[in-house]
Amino acid sequence: MTHNKLTHDKVLSTSCHSTLEDVRAVLVRVDAYLRAADTPTDWIEDVNIILAEVLSNIARHGYPDSTGRIDLEILHKRDELRCCIIDTGHPFDPRLLRQAPPEPSFLQEGGYGLFLIRTLARALTYRRIMGCNRLTFWVPVGTRQVVAEMAG
Protein backbone atom coordinates (compact mmCIF):
# COMPACT_ATOMS: atom_id res chain seq x y z
CA MET A 1 0.00 0.00 0.00
CA THR A 2 1.20 3.55 -0.73
CA HIS A 3 0.10 6.92 0.62
CA ASN A 4 -0.15 10.20 -1.19
CA LYS A 5 0.95 12.69 1.45
CA LEU A 6 -0.79 15.67 -0.15
CA THR A 7 -4.25 14.17 -0.50
CA HIS A 8 -4.14 11.39 2.09
CA ASP A 9 -5.34 9.04 -0.65
CA LYS A 10 -4.19 5.49 -0.20
CA VAL A 11 -3.60 2.96 -2.94
CA LEU A 12 -3.94 -0.74 -2.50
CA SER A 13 -2.33 -2.59 -5.41
CA THR A 14 -2.37 -6.32 -5.59
CA SER A 15 -2.58 -9.13 -8.09
CA CYS A 16 -3.49 -12.77 -8.18
CA HIS A 17 -3.66 -15.79 -10.45
CA SER A 18 -6.98 -16.53 -12.07
CA THR A 19 -7.86 -19.37 -9.70
CA LEU A 20 -10.81 -19.28 -7.34
CA GLU A 21 -8.49 -19.97 -4.39
CA ASP A 22 -6.24 -17.01 -5.26
CA VAL A 23 -9.28 -14.81 -5.81
CA ARG A 24 -10.55 -15.73 -2.38
CA ALA A 25 -7.20 -14.85 -0.79
CA VAL A 26 -7.23 -11.40 -2.44
CA LEU A 27 -10.80 -10.78 -1.32
CA VAL A 28 -9.90 -11.65 2.26
CA ARG A 29 -6.95 -9.21 2.09
CA VAL A 30 -9.10 -6.38 0.72
CA ASP A 31 -11.73 -7.02 3.39
CA ALA A 32 -9.10 -6.89 6.15
CA TYR A 33 -7.65 -3.69 4.70
CA LEU A 34 -11.05 -1.95 4.61
CA ARG A 35 -11.93 -3.06 8.12
CA ALA A 36 -8.58 -1.74 9.40
CA ALA A 37 -9.35 1.57 7.63
CA ASP A 38 -12.55 1.88 9.69
CA THR A 39 -14.78 1.77 6.60
CA PRO A 40 -18.46 1.38 7.54
CA THR A 41 -19.52 -2.25 7.29
CA ASP A 42 -22.36 -1.66 4.85
CA TRP A 43 -19.95 -0.41 2.19
CA ILE A 44 -17.38 -3.07 2.88
CA GLU A 45 -20.14 -5.57 2.12
CA ASP A 46 -20.84 -3.89 -1.23
CA VAL A 47 -17.16 -3.83 -2.23
CA ASN A 48 -16.74 -7.45 -1.17
CA ILE A 49 -19.70 -8.56 -3.26
CA ILE A 50 -18.74 -6.60 -6.41
CA LEU A 51 -15.09 -7.67 -6.32
CA ALA A 52 -15.99 -11.30 -5.63
CA GLU A 53 -18.31 -11.39 -8.64
CA VAL A 54 -15.89 -9.57 -10.97
CA LEU A 55 -12.81 -11.59 -9.99
CA SER A 56 -14.48 -15.00 -9.94
CA ASN A 57 -16.03 -14.27 -13.36
CA ILE A 58 -12.53 -13.65 -14.71
CA ALA A 59 -11.19 -16.75 -12.95
CA ARG A 60 -13.94 -18.92 -14.42
CA HIS A 61 -14.36 -17.51 -17.93
CA GLY A 62 -11.44 -15.20 -18.72
CA TYR A 63 -8.71 -17.83 -19.09
CA PRO A 64 -10.42 -21.09 -20.05
CA ASP A 65 -7.25 -22.89 -21.16
CA SER A 66 -4.64 -21.51 -18.77
CA THR A 67 -4.06 -19.56 -15.60
CA GLY A 68 -3.66 -15.85 -16.13
CA ARG A 69 -3.00 -12.82 -14.05
CA ILE A 70 -5.52 -10.41 -12.55
CA ASP A 71 -4.39 -6.99 -11.32
CA LEU A 72 -6.43 -5.04 -8.84
CA GLU A 73 -5.90 -1.47 -7.82
CA ILE A 74 -8.02 0.28 -5.25
CA LEU A 75 -7.68 4.02 -4.79
CA HIS A 76 -9.00 4.82 -1.35
CA LYS A 77 -10.06 8.45 -1.30
CA ARG A 78 -11.65 10.21 1.60
CA ASP A 79 -15.20 9.21 0.79
CA GLU A 80 -15.02 6.87 -2.15
CA LEU A 81 -13.23 3.77 -3.25
CA ARG A 82 -12.20 3.61 -6.92
CA CYS A 83 -11.49 0.13 -8.15
CA CYS A 84 -9.72 -0.93 -11.32
CA ILE A 85 -9.40 -4.55 -12.39
CA ILE A 86 -7.16 -5.51 -15.31
CA ASP A 87 -6.76 -8.90 -16.94
CA THR A 88 -5.54 -10.20 -20.29
CA GLY A 89 -8.20 -12.88 -20.71
CA HIS A 90 -11.08 -13.02 -23.17
CA PRO A 91 -12.78 -9.69 -23.86
CA PHE A 92 -15.87 -9.35 -21.69
CA ASP A 93 -18.00 -6.29 -21.11
CA PRO A 94 -20.30 -6.88 -18.13
CA ARG A 95 -22.35 -3.82 -19.06
CA LEU A 96 -23.70 -5.50 -22.18
CA LEU A 97 -25.72 -8.10 -20.34
CA ARG A 98 -29.22 -7.69 -19.05
CA GLN A 99 -29.78 -5.78 -15.87
CA ALA A 100 -32.74 -7.68 -14.47
CA PRO A 101 -32.07 -10.37 -11.89
CA PRO A 102 -33.31 -13.91 -12.49
CA GLU A 103 -36.94 -14.35 -11.48
CA PRO A 104 -36.76 -15.86 -7.96
CA SER A 105 -39.41 -18.50 -8.61
CA PHE A 106 -37.36 -19.95 -11.49
CA LEU A 107 -34.86 -21.19 -8.86
CA GLN A 108 -31.86 -20.55 -11.09
CA GLU A 109 -28.51 -21.67 -9.74
CA GLY A 110 -26.63 -18.98 -11.66
CA GLY A 111 -27.11 -15.60 -13.29
CA TYR A 112 -27.06 -13.49 -10.12
CA GLY A 113 -23.45 -12.29 -10.27
CA LEU A 114 -23.66 -9.74 -13.08
CA PHE A 115 -26.89 -8.40 -11.64
CA LEU A 116 -25.16 -7.83 -8.29
CA ILE A 117 -22.24 -6.06 -9.99
CA ARG A 118 -24.54 -3.75 -11.92
CA THR A 119 -26.73 -3.07 -8.91
CA LEU A 120 -23.96 -2.15 -6.48
CA ALA A 121 -21.17 -0.65 -8.61
CA ARG A 122 -21.30 3.05 -9.50
CA ALA A 123 -20.10 4.30 -12.88
CA LEU A 124 -19.10 0.90 -14.20
CA THR A 125 -16.79 1.32 -17.19
CA TYR A 126 -15.16 -1.26 -19.43
CA ARG A 127 -12.47 -0.85 -22.03
CA ARG A 128 -10.43 -3.30 -24.06
CA ILE A 129 -6.99 -1.76 -24.51
CA MET A 130 -3.94 -3.46 -26.01
CA GLY A 131 -5.22 -6.94 -25.24
CA CYS A 132 -6.28 -6.02 -21.70
CA ASN A 133 -9.72 -5.87 -20.14
CA ARG A 134 -9.93 -2.80 -17.92
CA LEU A 135 -12.94 -2.56 -15.65
CA THR A 136 -13.47 0.37 -13.32
CA PHE A 137 -16.15 1.38 -10.85
CA TRP A 138 -16.45 3.18 -7.58
CA VAL A 139 -18.41 2.80 -4.40
CA PRO A 140 -18.99 5.41 -1.73
CA VAL A 141 -17.00 4.78 1.42
CA GLY A 142 -15.36 6.82 4.11
CA THR A 143 -14.63 6.38 7.76
CA ARG A 144 -17.34 6.54 10.35
CA GLN A 145 -16.04 10.02 11.09
CA VAL A 146 -16.56 11.18 7.48
CA VAL A 147 -20.06 9.70 7.48
CA ALA A 148 -20.89 11.55 10.69
CA GLU A 149 -19.63 14.81 9.16
CA MET A 150 -21.65 14.28 6.00
CA ALA A 151 -24.75 13.66 8.09
CA GLY A 152 -24.14 17.03 9.73
Place this chain on the structure above:
Amino acid sequence: MQMALGEASGALVIELRETRLDAAVAIRFKDAIRSATSHPGTPVILDLNKVEFMDSSGLGAIVGAMKLLGPERPLEIAALSPGVRKVFRLTRMDTVFRIHDRSPETQTLPATG
Protein backbone atom coordinates in the same frame (compact mmCIF):
# COMPACT_ATOMS: atom_id res chain seq x y z
CA MET B 1 -16.20 -28.24 4.15
CA GLN B 2 -16.90 -28.24 7.87
CA MET B 3 -20.47 -28.90 8.91
CA ALA B 4 -22.14 -29.91 12.16
CA LEU B 5 -25.40 -31.80 12.16
CA GLY B 6 -28.09 -31.40 14.78
CA GLU B 7 -31.78 -31.88 15.29
CA ALA B 8 -34.40 -29.32 16.28
CA SER B 9 -38.16 -29.92 16.46
CA GLY B 10 -38.01 -32.75 13.97
CA ALA B 11 -35.84 -30.88 11.47
CA LEU B 12 -32.30 -31.77 10.46
CA VAL B 13 -30.10 -28.76 11.26
CA ILE B 14 -26.92 -28.34 9.21
CA GLU B 15 -24.60 -25.75 10.67
CA LEU B 16 -22.02 -24.61 8.16
CA ARG B 17 -18.77 -24.07 10.02
CA GLU B 18 -17.10 -21.93 7.38
CA THR B 19 -16.71 -18.15 7.25
CA ARG B 20 -17.14 -17.96 3.48
CA LEU B 21 -19.62 -19.62 1.14
CA ASP B 22 -18.18 -18.55 -2.20
CA ALA B 23 -17.17 -19.67 -5.69
CA ALA B 24 -14.13 -21.51 -4.31
CA VAL B 25 -16.26 -23.89 -2.24
CA ALA B 26 -19.70 -23.88 -3.92
CA ILE B 27 -19.36 -27.34 -5.47
CA ARG B 28 -17.96 -28.88 -2.28
CA PHE B 29 -20.83 -27.31 -0.35
CA LYS B 30 -23.43 -28.92 -2.60
CA ASP B 31 -21.69 -32.30 -2.35
CA ALA B 32 -21.57 -32.02 1.44
CA ILE B 33 -25.28 -31.16 1.61
CA ARG B 34 -26.03 -34.13 -0.63
CA SER B 35 -24.21 -36.53 1.69
CA ALA B 36 -25.58 -34.93 4.89
CA THR B 37 -29.14 -35.35 3.61
CA SER B 38 -28.75 -38.80 2.11
CA HIS B 39 -31.37 -40.23 4.47
CA PRO B 40 -34.74 -39.01 3.22
CA GLY B 41 -37.29 -37.47 5.50
CA THR B 42 -37.17 -34.46 7.72
CA PRO B 43 -37.16 -30.79 6.74
CA VAL B 44 -33.70 -29.24 6.66
CA ILE B 45 -32.57 -26.01 8.31
CA LEU B 46 -29.29 -24.60 7.05
CA ASP B 47 -27.68 -22.60 9.87
CA LEU B 48 -25.34 -19.98 8.41
CA ASN B 49 -24.38 -18.21 11.67
CA LYS B 50 -20.64 -18.69 11.02
CA VAL B 51 -20.79 -17.43 7.42
CA GLU B 52 -19.60 -13.84 7.09
CA PHE B 53 -19.53 -13.71 3.31
CA MET B 54 -21.55 -15.31 0.52
CA ASP B 55 -21.30 -14.54 -3.20
CA SER B 56 -23.65 -15.44 -6.06
CA SER B 57 -22.02 -18.87 -6.43
CA GLY B 58 -22.79 -19.58 -2.77
CA LEU B 59 -26.38 -18.46 -3.31
CA GLY B 60 -26.59 -20.67 -6.40
CA ALA B 61 -25.30 -23.62 -4.38
CA ILE B 62 -28.01 -23.10 -1.76
CA VAL B 63 -30.64 -22.97 -4.51
CA GLY B 64 -29.10 -26.15 -5.91
CA ALA B 65 -29.32 -27.78 -2.49
CA MET B 66 -32.99 -26.81 -2.27
CA LYS B 67 -33.71 -28.41 -5.64
CA LEU B 68 -31.72 -31.48 -4.61
CA LEU B 69 -33.99 -31.97 -1.59
CA GLY B 70 -37.10 -31.64 -3.72
CA PRO B 71 -40.45 -29.99 -3.06
CA GLU B 72 -41.45 -32.48 -0.35
CA ARG B 73 -38.47 -31.61 1.84
CA PRO B 74 -38.27 -27.88 2.46
CA LEU B 75 -34.93 -26.17 3.00
CA GLU B 76 -35.05 -23.31 5.48
CA ILE B 77 -32.21 -20.94 6.33
CA ALA B 78 -31.18 -19.47 9.66
CA ALA B 79 -28.94 -16.82 11.22
CA LEU B 80 -27.80 -14.69 8.28
CA SER B 81 -25.09 -12.08 8.74
CA PRO B 82 -26.00 -8.64 7.31
CA GLY B 83 -23.76 -9.18 4.25
CA VAL B 84 -25.27 -12.58 3.47
CA ARG B 85 -28.79 -11.25 4.00
CA LYS B 86 -28.03 -8.44 1.54
CA VAL B 87 -27.32 -10.94 -1.25
CA PHE B 88 -30.63 -12.71 -0.55
CA ARG B 89 -32.47 -9.39 -0.48
CA LEU B 90 -30.95 -7.88 -3.65
CA THR B 91 -31.70 -11.01 -5.68
CA ARG B 92 -35.15 -11.32 -4.01
CA MET B 93 -34.30 -14.92 -3.11
CA ASP B 94 -35.44 -14.02 0.41
CA THR B 95 -38.95 -14.46 -1.04
CA VAL B 96 -38.21 -18.09 -1.90
CA PHE B 97 -36.67 -19.36 1.35
CA ARG B 98 -38.09 -19.29 4.82
CA ILE B 99 -35.44 -17.41 6.79
CA HIS B 100 -35.12 -17.65 10.58
CA ASP B 101 -33.41 -14.77 12.40
CA ARG B 102 -31.59 -17.00 14.87
CA SER B 103 -29.92 -20.40 14.96
CA PRO B 104 -32.32 -23.11 16.11
CA GLU B 105 -31.60 -24.73 19.45
CA THR B 106 -30.28 -28.11 18.48
CA GLN B 107 -29.41 -31.47 19.88
CA THR B 108 -26.07 -32.32 18.32
CA LEU B 109 -25.61 -35.32 16.06
CA PRO B 110 -22.19 -36.78 15.22
CA ALA B 111 -20.06 -34.26 13.26
CA THR B 112 -19.28 -34.61 9.59
CA GLY B 113 -16.16 -33.43 7.79
